[in-house]
Amino acid sequence: YIDIDYSLWLTWCLTPLLITFLLPVVIALFLYLSAFLLYIYKLHWRSIKITLQTGDKWDTARKSVGALWDAHGWIWHGYEVKGLEHVPDTGPALIIYYHGAIPIDIYYFLAKVIFTKNRLVHTVADHFLFKIPGFSILAECMKVIPGTVQTCSNILKHGNLLAISPGGVYESQFSYNYNLMWKRRLGFAKVAIEAKATIIPMFTENLREAFRTVSLGRRFFLKMYALFKFPFAPVYGGFPVKMITHLGKPIPYDPNLTPEELQVKVA
Numbered sequence: 001y002i003d004i005d006y007s008l009w010l011t012w013c014l015t016p017l018l019i020t021f022l023l024p025v026v027i028a029l030f031l032y033l034s035a036f037l038l039y040i041y042k043l044h045w046r047s048i049k050i051t052l053q054t055g056d057k058w059d060t061a062r063k064s065v066g067a068l069w070d071a072h073g074w075i076w077h078g079y080e081v082k083g084l085e086h087v088p089d090t091g092p093a094l095i096i097y098y099h100g101a102i103p104i105d106i107y108y109f110l111a112k113v114i115f116t117k118n119r120l121v122h123t124v125a126d127h128f129l130f131k132i133p134g135f136s137i138l139a140e141c142m143k144v145i146p147g148t149v150q151t152c153s154n155i156l157k158h159g160n161l162l163a164i165s166p167g168g169v170y171e172s173q174f175s176y177n178y179n180l181m182w183k184r185r186l187g188f189a190k191v192a193i194e195a196k197a198t199i200i201p202m203f204t205e206n207l208r209e210a211f212r213t214v215s216l217g218r219r220f221f222l223k224m225y226a227l228f229k230f231p232f233a234p235v236y237g238g239f240p241v242k243m244i245t246h247l248g249k250p251i252p253y254d255p256n257l258t259p260e261e262l263q264v265k266v267a
Contacts, residue, residue: 034069079243092195097109099167152188152195199266
C-alpha cells in the first residue's frame with residue numbers, strides 16, 4: 001500500500017532541499033563548459049590566428065568565457081560593481097577580497113574588468129584546484145597561479161592587476177557571518193610592500209546568501225581540512241539573490257607600514 005498523499009507531500013518538502021544542493025553543481029558545470037570552450041579554442045588556434053591576426057591566443061577566448069559568466073551574473077544575481085573607477089586603467093593594483101563558499105563574485109568581477117577596463121586580473125588559487133581535471137586550461141587562459149610572495153610581487157611589478165583572498169579555502173569553508181579568517185596570513189601584505197603596490201579592498205553583498213557551507217559537523221570538517229588541506233564541507237545554494245560588489249578606496253603604498261600593520265589596515 002502506497003499513500004499517494006504522503007508521497008506527494010514528501011516530494012513537495014524535499015524538492016527545495018534537493019535543489020539547494022544541485023544548484024552548486026551548475027557552477028561546476030559552468031567551469032567545465034568554460035574549460036571545454038577553451039579546449040576547442042586551443043585546438044583551432046592556428047586557423048583562428050590567421051583570422052584574428054593577433055599575437056595573444058587567449059584574448060578572444062577570455063572575452064568569450066567572460067561573456068558567459070557576465071551573462072550568468074546579470075541574469076541570476078543582477079550582478080553589479082560599485083567603485084569600479086578605483087581599478088586603474090593602467091599600472092598595478094592588488095585586489096583583496098573576502099572568500100565566499102564559492103567565490104562566484106570573483107568570476108563575475110573578472111568578466112566586468114575584462115569588458116569595462118579591457119584588462120585581465122591575475123588571481124591566486126589554492127593548490128588543490130590545480131589537481132582537478134580541466135582546471136589547468138582555465139588557469140593558463142585566465143592567469144591563475146598557486147602564488148608565492150615572489151611570483152605575486154613580480155606580477156605586480158610588471159604592471160598587472162592581481163586578486164588575492166587571504167582567507168582562502170579555510171575562510172570559504174568555515175566563515176559563516178562574513179568574519180575574516182586570515183589568522184596570521186601576511187603573504188598579501190608582503191606582496192604589496194615588496195611590489196610597492198596599491199591595495200583595493202573588495203567585498204560582495206549577499207555572497208554567503210547565494211552559496212553556503214553545511215554547518216552540521218563543523219568540527220569534523222575542520223579536522224579533515226587540517227589533515228588534508230581539502231574542502232570537505234558540502235556546499236549548497238545557488239539562490240538568485242542580488243549581488244553587488246563594492247570596491248573600497250585604494251590604500252596606497254606606505255613604506256613605514258609593517259606587514260602586520262598593513263594587514264590590520266586592510267581588514
